[in-house]
Amino acid sequence: MSDLAAEAPFLPPGNRADAPPRALPSVLVMTHSHPKLTRGGAEISAFTLFRELKARGATAWLLGCSSPKSEARLGATLTQPYGPDDYVYHPNAPFDYFKFANPDPQFPKVLEELVAELKPDIVHTHHFVRFGVEMFSAIRRGWPQAKIVLSLHEYLAICNHHGQMMKTRTFRLCEKESYSACAACFPEYGERDFFLRKRYLQMFFDDVDLFISPSHFLAGRFRSWGLPDGKLAVLENMPPERDGSPFAEAWTQPNEAPELLEPGSLPSRSVTAPGASARLAQLRRPREAQRTGGLRTVRFGFFGQMSPLKGITVLMEAARRLNTLGVTNAVIEIYGDYSSQPIEFQKVVEEALEEAGENVVFHGAYDNAQVNALMQGIDAMVIPSTWWENSPVVIQEAFTNGKPVICSNIGGMAEKITHGVNGMHFEVSRPASLAEVLAELATHPGRLSALAAGVRPPPTADEVLDQHLELYDRVLS
Secondary structure (H helix, E strand, O other), rough: OOHHHHHHOOOOOOOOOOOOOOOOEEEEEEEEOOOOOOHHHHHHHHHHHHHHHHHHOOEEEEEEEOOOHHHOOOOOEEEOOOOOEEEEEOOOOOEEEEEEEEOOOOOOHHHHHHHHHOOOEEEEEEEOOOOOOOOHHHHHHOOOOOEEEOOOOOOOOOOOOOOEEEEOOOOEEEOOHHHHHHHHHOOOOOOOHHHHHHHHHHHHHHOOOOOEEEOOOHHHHHHOOOHHHHEEEEOOOOOEEEOOOOOOOOOOOOOOOOOOOOOOOOOOOOOOOOOHHHHHHHHHHHHHHHHHHOOOOEEEEEEOOOOOHOOOHHHHHHHHHHHHOOOOOOOEEHHHHHHHOOHHHHHHHHHHHHHOOEEEEEEEEEOOOHHHHHOOOOOOEEOOOOOOOOOOOHHHHHHHHHOOEEEEOOOHHHHHOOOOOOEEOOOOOOOOHHHHHHHHHHHHHHHHHHHOOOOOOOHHHHHHHHHHHHHHHHHHH
């Protein structure tokens, strides 16, 4: 496979001993939602990159977007509420999510003026949503010397179905885009519309000097879509903070006492605070010992959004099948929230939780700053996603805590997990396949220990920053 990342080895932390000290480039980091407002994977990566660049001594700026509810509320297109190197864009027009066009008449001029003033060596954007793909041309006009880098986080440019590459009616996995297949998913558009959409996006992508993908799988999909080999690099996203969320100062932390939940209970909102897992364990340990006949309890954890594509119903059905198989020493710990999902799906989740046996414990929403402490209470992570996940942050978090991962056998998930070494694969969307894997590990704990021994910690933020700087050097030269 030919890509920039494969042509030369990545740098270890710090500069090579035989190389002169690196002259650090100045970098404008952009992301589609300001990381102090939302905390998705792209925002975490952008914020960590910005923070690590400044910690290394580089000149760096951050440009994010305001939330949809606050658009244009302040009456200014660009504000700096968080500091002199931190900018927030407030859109003044509804965004066109079909061709990712930004009709805000003020933004191109504002962006041109900003890059002309800052004169960055690199503009590294972690998305084109809300800014619009036209931003690449605006950057070129404002400061032609800048090199433009775009991190790809999902398949939005390829697929109009929220970038998921799944059929709209059947939710079957889609292997490859085509004008006819896309028009079949979206009959309100014709094949001509999808032809023009693709050409519109690729026209502005021509201004990008380097595309970074965190997985070879995602890079392969974009290579097939039309991105040139010479502009594609594979590099892992900047990792989350190892000792908690890097955004602790940005969000209001919950201060109410957590509820102690019994299996199947359904609070409208629950936050698991430090120490809650230990108290939960004390409450249920006598009951579990009786239920398992004294066998060691194996705990499988699910962390994240409880949405249809995250496979929560696959996990719940697998839990039910464990009961059928007579596996009494496996417990599935669910840390997540489904309150933002459609009402119909919320009812599905609630019914599944109400019908769950004692091998399912639902904790509800959790404070992201405590994710590492919570993960220490489980034996393995489960990622049952039913779509082509790219590079889930939860994999980095699991490996940081020495936990193997059981995941669906597709996409970037399967690429990150070596079956039988640091985790296990199961057949996507098949609860029976997942149940078989969980039963095997619960009844043969030695295999689980071997998988844990195969886990290697992910690269540190310092190491990944070095890899970014190497790519910056190469694109600048």
